[in-house]
Amino acid sequence: MSEAMTNTFSQAPVTPISLRRRITDKVMTGAAVLTVLIVLAPLVAIFAYVVYRGIGAINWAFLTQTPKPVGEAGGGMANAIVGSALILGIASIVGVPFGIGAGIYLAEFGRNRFGSAIRFTADVLNGVPSIVIGIVAWSILVRERGFSALAGGLALAIMMVPTISRTTEEMLLLVPQALREAAYGLGVPRWRTTLSIVLRTATSGVITGIMLAFARIAGETAPLLFTALGNSFWNLHYNQPTAALPLQIYVYANSPYDDWHRQAWAGSLVLIVLIVSSVAAVRYVVRRGSFGTA
């Protein structure tokens, strides 16, 4: 390679590029295009198949009824949809304030070694397998008090914090320093500046982070396996085992019944619509918001 280059350089610059090099260039370009096609193929295949099987399987009963006993056809996942909402609600109530708080700390007070430690921990925490977080939630809450929506929500909250805090930090750092100085100049105390001016300005970016974290935890199954556990009946109490959509899909997919497979596809469609719409909402907010270059 380097030899070829020096040659081109030392000779007249108009020397045509050798055939071998031109072919390599074309071949590698073709290879790159091919990788893109290969990577997009499963995406298209999965979406198309989920929509195809899901639309055929979804009906009013699916959205309004609870599961029928084993082997009996019919029934639905209404309790799992509501249960997911309950668990995700608990996770957001716990995870969002902490994530935003940690993000504010990193952006406004975290320009030091301690801040770097937190930043690094958050990034590392982001990579902890979700099933391990499930074990920890089990060990804290379930071992003594039994399976509950609260334990599932806590596990998911732990997973939300790193994403929210890091995006919040990034977004707050985009707010111009002059804005803070202007507020201080008017005699506004620091806390008020941070909350009503800096955070307020970065709202759309912070919401992006929250939605991303939400989209990530909404489809999680592993941390719920031994925290929320699942339930065939309605439950709205935070301290009881609760059904969740991903859990129900998992159980039904592994069952030998065709009708349950059908419902697993319907559940997948509901889940994917939920997640893709929150991701799309993020894109929309990002495009409209003032600080949109996430």
Add this chain to the structure above:
Amino acid sequence: MANPAFPRPDMPGPQPVAAAKVNADAVQSTPLLQSSGGEATDRIFRSAITACGLAVLGVLALIVYELVTSSRLSWHAFGLKFFVGSDWDPVSEQFGALPFVYGTLVSSLVALVIAVPLSIGVAVFTTEMCPKSLRGPLSFFVELLAAIPSVIYGLWAMFVLVPLLSGYVQPFLAKTLGWTGLFEGPPYGIGMLAAGIILSIMIIPIISSISREVLTVVPQHQREGVLALGATRWEMIRVGVLRNARAGIVGGIILGLGRALGETIAVTMVIGNRPEIAKSLFAPGYTMASVLANEFSEATGDVYLSALVEIGLALFLVTIIVNALAQLLVWTVTRGQPARANV
């Protein structure tokens, strides 16, 4: 966001109280110019915010503490033998985790072998080759792969990928590459190969988006310099771009590895869940995460539970080390920006 009423008993330390205080203050309408009492509130605000930051460290400490204390029983009973023994017999309380460790490593390795070239190809295409107008949509679609829940990957793999493998791909591989010993035995579809393939699809968005980020920060003059020397586009990419971004790309690969090691549900659905060590990729296997998913909620007996938690602890330590390494590598290239799969 302003939600002072959270369930208290489960949260560590005094943070919830402090956070609630801040939120209450934010709602109060004090005139902007009145700064009296600002200092005291500032101190409270600052400690509340610091507490939130500390909570991040606290969560990590909590994870370590819970895993270590809950796995102590198994550690005392088996020691290091736990990771070299291959007997997994809950009835006679003999626990050796080697088949799970093996399954985790091999399935992740298969995933990397497939995912790395594809991801780098996609990253190179999006940053260096494709028209600007295509760049945004393309990265959006690739990252949409990261938004699909693991359980849906598993479902799709069970009903589409596995029949495809057993019907077409595996017979073909057995005929052409069977002599290597990696592709032999009955083509069930379910097994290590299926797990590796589904994992590779799941980690491609991570590796490719980080590679893309890293490629974008390679300074433009590097490209121009190499082009000015008479290089073709591919030579420019190889010498001017890829070589400069090497550390960051390796970081992205390691981050993908971390995700593959810990991935649970999709793998559990297609790997076959049999604790055996086989050379052939067609054979069923078992991973550390899958055994947790399958056995944890039904485990009876303290030693059994403790052995499972020890697997969790091992998985945690491995992913922590792998991730820390990856973060450091990516940080050296992008200077402190987080390595994230989405956005």
